[in-house]
Structures are given as structure tokens and as C-alpha cells.
Amino acid sequence: MLFFVGLGLGDAKDITVKGLEVVKKCKRVYLEAYTSILTVGKDALEEFYGREIILADRDMVETNSDEILRELKRKMLLFLLLVIHLEFALEFHTLYRATTHTDLVLRAKEKGLDYRVVHNASIMNACGCCGLQLYNFGETVSIVFWTDTWKPDSYYDKIKCNRDRNMHTLCLLDIKMKEQTIENLMKGRKIFEPPRFMTVKQASEQLLEIVENKRQKETTH
Template sequence: MLTFIGLGLFDEQDISLKGLKAVQSADLVYLEFYTSYLMGTTIEKMEELYGKPIIRLMREDVEQNPDWLENAKTKNVVFLTGGDTMASTTHIDLRIRAKDSGIETRLIHGASITSAIFGLSGLQNYRFGKSVSIPFPYVSSRGNRVVTETPYDTIKFNQENGLHTLVFLDINSEHGYMTVQEGLSLLLEIEEKRQEGVMTERIAVGIARAGSNDVCVKADFADNIDAFELGGPLQILVIPGNLHFIEAEALVKLAGAPECLLQEFSES
């Protein structure tokens, strides 16, 4: 048996009671922290609370050489991830591999940032379009700095349909955790180049450390970069599309957005 367990948003205490019982009854407990990371804990703290040794897997152990899966044919194996299980394509692929190997699988869900943002921002879940990730710029084989424009295109498409865009921010070993300020700077850089108005006079919402007692939510105009100093990771960005009155009111009262957001509604 292979049980996938989502650990929630921030620390070792976010695991569900059902998930905790599954960990405590497992023969082997594996963990991956490269698709998401619980900033409020350590593996040592998790082991102390869960009462089990935890084996950390690297990306290649999950995506390329998941030889450890063989253990699930004869043992009760748990696979832990930050957020909700199956939130990443990597995890779905792993579950398919297990099925193909005749391994029974089970899912125990955890809180996810994709649902937490609705409550934190006040934006309505059914008004979101396709989500996108902003990667750090890279250097091409010719030595040129390359800024990927896909996030800009996705936001543009969603805007044309009146929809909000959830923007995940890059995490990698070289650059660390991308901030909302860095993500907005890259989008504004593309705006300067293309002049298509996607980020012009556009409200943005930055969220940091969701699930912690130190959560920070800030809404302001995207070009007001200084307003998005949110502190430490993890951070995530939302670019709203057309706003319902309740959404605009929530951004003003819950996220400190400029009150001019409410003017169009008061004038109509």
C-alpha cells in the first residue's frame, strides 16, 4: 500500500488527524520537499511529533528513479508532500507508476495554497482562470539573459476573459525563494518591452507565509513595488481580473488595497 499524504501549509502541526494516524502506522515514511516546503518546521520536528523516522527523497528519486516504490508492494509506505497531495503533476505521475506496478494507493488530503488564497484575499474561487508559474531568468547558450514571457501571456488571456490569475513563484537551489516583488518586477519588465497594457494600472495581491501566525496579505497597484515588502517566504502572487463588489471590498478591508477600487461601484 502506498498512501499519499498532504501535510498542509506551514508546519508539522498542519497534518490532519487521519494523516497522522496513517504515518504512525506506516512501515516506511518518505518525504519530498522540492515541489513545496513547510517553512515553519524541520524534518527533526516532524519526526518528533509523528513518532517515525522520515526518509527525504530528492527530485531524481521521485521523477527518474523511484526504486523505493518497490517497498510498497510488501509494506505499508507513506509519501509526504507539502500542501495537498496530488497538487503537482509529479505526484500524479508517481501514483500512475504505482498503479502500473500493481500497488494499491490511497490519498489523504491537506490544506492547499490554492484554496487558502480565496479566504486570505477575499477573491472568489470560481472567478480564477488558468494558473501559471514565474521562473527566475536564465542565461541562454549565447550568454543572453532570458525572461520567460509565458506568465504575461497567461495573465493577458485571463484578463480578456475577466478572470483572476494565480501566479506561483519559483523555488530553486541557485536563487532560493522568489518574492512577490521579484515576480512583479519581471512582469513589469515584460510590460515595458511589449506595451500591451496587461500590467498597466493593474491591482496585484501578494501573500506570504500562508498558514502561519505571521501571514501577510497585501493588495496594491502592481507598479508600486515597494508596497509588496512581505518579509520571508513562501510567497505567492495573484493578479485579479474583473472584480465583483464584494471582492473589491475584501481587498480594501482585508488586504489594504487603495480605496479607489470601490469608486467604480459607488458611481454605478
């Protein structure tokens, strides 16, 4: 059985009773440690859970996931999914938006292995603390880091659509962990770029550039 357990909003004690029971009974516990960031250290989690935790970096999760699944043939394992990152609310439909974790689920199903999701709180529901009514939120969008050759702007159209309907938009800001340059990737060199976390300023600048580009197109036409 492969378990995906939500940790809550960041504190070691945010895990649910059900989630903690699962953690304590599993033979091995992995902490997915690259699509999000911890507000507490691994040591704090280990102390509260009373269990050793194995950090699962990008290579382990994306490249060596079959090794984890093979262990399921012999032991009860737990893949401890961190849900601090905005995009990974552990509601079933939202879980399937996270391609990394979707891949794990699909691989497990292909091998005839069962999995379970233990839900927890996430920014998808906690954003109500900002004072805005959750009922008035429209479609959530992800704002990704642009590159010199890749500048998607589809999220702007969704934000505009929400505004036209007089609805709020929850914007999920990009995070880059253990990213490689194309040169290092092609040459197989395990050299990674420093972690990057999109700021509100960066997200706003990209949105303003999209607005300006759209205005110029309208003027030319």
C-alpha cells in the same frame, strides 16, 4: 499501497486526522523535500507524528523512485507529500500538474501497485484569506525563473485573459532546489547550486519586461 498525504499549510499539526492515521500505520515515511520548503523542521514533524521521517531529495524521488516502489512489494509505505509549495495542492487534478509526483503515480500503476491521496488544505483554497472572493479567480499561473536562453511568457497571456474577464490571478512563484549547472550535469558531478526562491520583485520585473517587449513588437508592426 503508496500514500500521498498532504501536510496542510506548514504547521506540524495541520495534517488531517485521516493523514495522521496513515502516517502512524505505515512502515516507512518519506518527506519529499526539494519541490517545496518546510516552515517547521523535520524534527518537529517527527515529534508530533511519533515516527521517523526519511528525507527524500531530488535524486531519490526522480532517479531512485524505483527503489521506493520495490519496497512496496514487501511493506506498506508512505510517501509524505508536502503541500506548502503553491503548485502542489492535493486535489486530484492539481496533483497531476506536478510532474515529479505524476511520475511516481504512473510508475506505481505500471507495476500494478495501488496508491491513495489524502487531501489537505493548500494555497489554492487558503488564498481566500486575502479578502478576495475565490469565485472571482481565473486560471492560476506559474511564473518561472528565466535564464539567458529561456524566457517563456505564456503566463502573461493568461494573466491578461483573467483581467479582461475582470478576474483575479493566483501567481505561483518558482522555487529551485538542488539544481545543477549544465556543465556539472554533463560531467556527472554532484555539485548543486544554492536554493533560490522567486520574490514578488523578480516576478514583477519579468512581467514588466514582457509588457515592454510586446509594446515594442506592436510599434514595429
